[in-house]
Amino acid sequence: MPASPISASDFLRNLPIFRELDPAQLERLAAGTREVRAPAGTILFRRGDLATGMHAVAYGQVKLALTTPDGGEKVVEIVGPGGSFGEAVMFLEKPYYVTAEVLADALVLYVSRAAIFAEIDESPQFARRMLAGLSMRLHRLIGDVEALSLKSGTERVVGYLLRDCPDSGPGAQTIEFRLPVAKGVLASRLNLTREHFSRILHDLASAGLIRVVGRSIRIIDVPRLRAWRP
Amino acid sequence: MPASPISASDFLRNLPIFRELDPAQLERLAAGTREVRAPAGTILFRRGDLATGMHAVAYGQVKLALTTPDGGEKVVEIVGPGGSFGEAVMFLEKPYYVTAEVLADALVLYVSRAAIFAEIDESPQFARRMLAGLSMRLHRLIGDVEALSLKSGTERVVGYLLRDCPDSGPGAQTIEFRLPVAKGVLASRLNLTREHFSRILHDLASAGLIRVVGRSIRIIDVPRLRAWRP
DNA sequence: ATAAGGCCGTGCATTAAGTCACGGCCGGAT
DNA sequence: ATCCGGCCGTGACTTAATGCACGGCCTTAT
Structure with a gap:
């Protein structure tokens, strides 16, 4: 065959x-x-x-x-x-x-x-x-x-962003990576509308937790993002 | 042992x-x-x-x-x-x-x-x-x-109620059964609050689709319940 | 270059669902 | 019987998330 x-x-x-x-x-x-x-x-x-x-x-x-x-x-x-x-x-x-x-x-x-x-x-x-x-x-x-x-939209996004971050000690660590797929696809994967996903990223960015440029995302402070609460 | x-x-x-x-x-x-x-x-x-x-x-x-x-x-x-x-x-x-x-x-x-x-x-x-x-x-x-x-609360409830109803032809058929567990537990299983679940059952009942007495539920018209739309 | 189309951000209006608070009912234990 | 406690229904209000509309931007192909 x-x-x-x-x-x-x-x-x-x-x-x-x-x-x-x-x-x-x-x-x-x-x-x-x-x-x-x-x-x-x-x-x-x-x-x-x-x-x-x-x-x-x-x-x-x-x-x-x-x-x-x-x-x-x-x-x-x-x-x-x-x-x-x-x-x-x-x-x-x-x-x-x-x-x-x-x-x-x-x-x-x-x-x-x-x-x-x-x-x-x-x-x-x-x-x-x-x-x-x-x-x-x-x-x-x-x-x-x-x-x-039992998680909110933002919690799911945070969870995704930290999916393969070692659960390391304190001290602000920065990690940068590219999303593997278009944001629309990722939004659906996380069960969000494109709009909602967009707003969440915006909010996390203006809270100084991440930086978003196109498909690249920089997590400015891993522990602080992990500690995010509604 | x-x-x-x-x-x-x-x-x-x-x-x-x-x-x-x-x-x-x-x-x-x-x-x-x-x-x-x-x-x-x-x-x-x-x-x-x-x-x-x-x-x-x-x-x-x-x-x-x-x-x-x-x-x-x-x-x-x-x-x-x-x-x-x-x-x-x-x-x-x-x-x-x-x-x-x-x-x-x-x-x-x-x-x-x-x-x-x-x-x-x-x-x-x-x-x-x-x-x-x-x-x-x-x-x-x-x-x-x-x-x-991708389903609403009501759709999940309807889906549950019909879980083991044969997908039979037309003609109003009636089925009656008892919920296997307390409504609060079932609500959580269907990812609803107790209150929301209660309201949904109430709405389905006042639409004449089901009859609820305690834990017993009578589905008045299976095809019509199956055809339920928001 | 430039055109065309997909992808993305954002303001505004809407809605599905959650939260809080209260009161009734039912069933088991005393 | 009667009391108690868990379970349930319901009204009023809040909120998270959606839907719609529009406009910008960044590719990719011509």
Whole structure:
């Protein structure tokens, strides 16, 4: 099936979920893998499509979103290199619940259900790896539910800005980075309207906590931002 | 470890997750199972406690809730007979993310991580069962995220009331049932304040869609309730 | 250059939901 | 029976967040 099984297994090896597999295992998975190169804007699948395998991003960016009949959408996750999606729905043999759209030109690996199931039968270690992966996802999703249900918009934004800041001691530290996606997409991910998100960033900036220039954000004082209260 | 391994395996057999296991497998799991009888009000574990196994409800009712430092809480799930919880956190070897409180006198089976892991190594079929279980949970949780982020309070209530109504044809059908828990708990589960929930039920009732008497709810016309629009 | 389109910020009006306060009711314990 | 305490309903008010409208700006392609 694959045009170049060798490169498929090379990509697979570098994905967190498939790390620590031995070469034989990777080879078997690679045989059930298809490489999908897709430019920004491509819809990989829509809510309701049949699911017959899982997906992993080698490079690029994919947006997973819930959609409503009347055109509304809520971004559930933004998947970057090394990330995977669609496992749950593959195990359940149900149609996709979300729609996947490529945001930045991507190489997505598609691993068939048959290959995954065969490998589970072959290797308990692999099964545990998949279990850990799903558990991880579940854990993060409950974090989202928590943010959605008992935090304010501003708290969610602060939480996001500090997502990978070490919980370091006192003393004003400054960190600068670029948002990985357009603000509109991020707003939806954080369950805010574009307008509301814009206002929140503005407010945090005029409180002297952050500095925003286009997509670059400088956190002026990490501990003070972390200590933000309504 | 168990006082009566025979009854443990009897209970296990009747849980959806462990159904279809052969007697030998059940026996092995039962050996790693502890029966916990707990009256209403018991806290089984709190957010932050160490997790070393999973839990399954034989009878009774358990509430899983997120808690905030300042005493707030959001009910994530109400687990009844046959339901299980704590798997994800067990696989990740992380502390519990939610707090579990017994709502109605319960028998909860606690299965140690060791027993689960051993059985995964023993049986790929069991591994697939666990994968399906976690996938199921993930699926439902995304449903919650969807309800939380793109539905109004009333829509969530309507969705809940219709949760297990067959999507049958036209013609006014009537269904009556009792809420499984106190309205305050249900309100939190649906991410509403008690007051808001109360008003919503009132409004639906005065629109002639439902009839509420204490904990009993009669849906007067299922299709019309389903067709409810803001 | 310049045009065209997507993305973003902001003022104003509106609304869904939350908060506070109070009073009634129901069910279990004495 | 009667008392008590938890659970629930409701009115008045506040607030966080949304929706709409518009205008600027910064790409990207021509």
